[in-house]
Amino acid sequence: MLYHLLYPLSQDFSAFNIFRYITFRSIVSFLIAAMVSIIWGKAFIDFMKMKQFGQVIRDDGPESHLKKAGTPTMGGVFIIGSMLFSLLMTGNFTSYPLLSCLFVTVSYFALGFVDDYLKVLKNNSKGVSAKGKLLWQFITSGLVVFLLVKFDVIDTKLYTPFFKDSVIDLSWLYIPFGATVIVGSSNAVNLTDGLDGLAIGPIITSAATLGLLTYVAGHSEMASYLYIPYVENIGELTVLAMAIIGAGVGFLWYNSYPAQIFMGDAGSLSLGGVLGTIAVLSKNELLFVLIGGVFVIEALSVIIQVISYKTRKKRVFKMAPIHHHFELLGWPEPKVIVRFWIISILFALISIATLKMR
Numbered sequence: 258m259l260y261h262l263l264y265p266l267s268q269d270f271s272a273f274n275i276f277r278y279i280t281f282r283s284i285v286s287f288l289i290a291a292m293v294s295i296i297w298g299k300a301f302i303d304f305m306k307m308k309q310f311g312q313v314i315r316d317d318g319p320e321s322h323l324k325k326a327g328t329p330t331m332g333g334v335f336i337i338g339s340m341l342f343s344l345l346m347t348g349n350f351t352s353y354p355l356l357s358c359l360f361v362t363v364s365y366f367a368l369g370f371v372d373d374y375l376k377v378l379k380n381n382s383k384g385v386s387a388k389g390k391l392l393w394q395f396i397t398s399g400l401v402v403f404l405l406v407k408f409d410v411i412d413t414k415l416y417t418p419f420f421k422d423s424v425i426d427l428s429w430l431y432i433p434f435g436a437t438v439i440v441g442s443s444n445a446v447n448l449t450d451g452l453d454g455l456a457i458g459p460i461i462t463s464a465a466t467l468g469l470l471t472y473v474a475g476h477s478e479m480a481s482y483l484y485i486p487y488v489e490n491i492g493e494l495t496v497l498a499m500a501i502i503g504a505g506v507g508f509l510w511y512n513s514y515p516a517q518i519f520m521g522d523a524g525s526l527s528l529g530g531v532l533g534t535i536a537v538l539s540k541n542e543l544l545f546v547l548i549g550g551v552f553v554i555e556a557l558s559v560i561i562q563v564i565s566y567k568t569r570k571k572r573v574f575k576m577a578p579i580h581h582h583f584e585l586l587g588w589p590e591p592k593v594i595v596r597f598w599i600i601s602i603l604f605a606l607i608s609i610a611t612l613k614m615r
């Protein structure tokens with residue numbers, strides 16, 4: 258709200274004109290989110306320890322993870338809280354793309370919070386049922402994509418990376434497609450959140466990549482030059498992306514190996530959902546497969562494992578998601594984490610490089 262209070266003053270005091278620039282507000286957004294996350298995170302961890310709200314470890318995972326039982330969880334509370342606080346200071350809430358992302362974030366956060374509540378306070382390692390999660394997620398994402406299309410915030414065209422003239426108009430089929438992108442992203446991030454700091458690294462690189470793409474897509478001349486679709490007011494999602502990065506950096510301060518707190522579903526479901534929503538709004542639905550390549554690999558490993566076991570009664574991986582496979586191969590946990598971060602950075606760079614390939 259600080260933007261809405263200070264920017265109008267630029268008519269009388271030219272110094273406040275700086276708030277019109279997305280680049281300035283993005284930097285401020287990052288700094289506020291990072292500082293708030295680090296400061297609040299310590300207090301949150303101490304509170305969770307005092308209340309003895311610790312992670313329940315499922316007995317079907319690697320045995321080495323059993324020692325992590327009791328580690329405070331629900332770190333998504335201070336990640337999303339820090340992100341939202343930062344946006345209150347720097348966000349332009351007249352932007353429909355920003356409001357759409359916030360709606361998905363809050364809805365998925367509520368779902369994840371309920372799931373974490375059941376796991377932590379009710380000592381139920383399974384939490385909300387898979388069917389219940391999917392129903393909640395699809396209702397939220399389907400409604401958002403429907404409204405975005407209905408009010409012409411985005412079109413129903415699908416733009417193919419690497420090719421400047423390859424466009425497919427899905428018409429109203431775009432609504433279930435866009436909803437699936439958001440739900441798939443949310444659950445893929447949730448599957449990736451299995452090691453200390455593993456998920457937050459690719460979340461940061463994906464948010465940084467999407468932040469750059471939204472900035473370009475919100476600038477008509479840049480968008481035209483690079484042959485990407487121009488979306489009005491989408492530049493505000495750069496401010497959101499920087500808030501995600503800042504909150505993520507603050508969380509990583511405590512989540513790096515050995516973790517002092519876990520993200521929980523409140524964080525992974527909502528962060529995955531908002532990344533998918535940004536991809537839909539910026540018309541990078543297909544490119545998001547590359548941007549979030551680590552999440553895609555993790556999700557595919559689970560799908561492949563399930564299909565293989567149900568059809569052949571054989572496992573392809575020692576354990577799924579695939580990060581557990583490498584653990585059981587003997588890789589130390591920090592090595593798995595850092596190598597996945599490296600892969601995520603490579604995917605991000607390749608994704609950015611596609612801007613000059615169209």
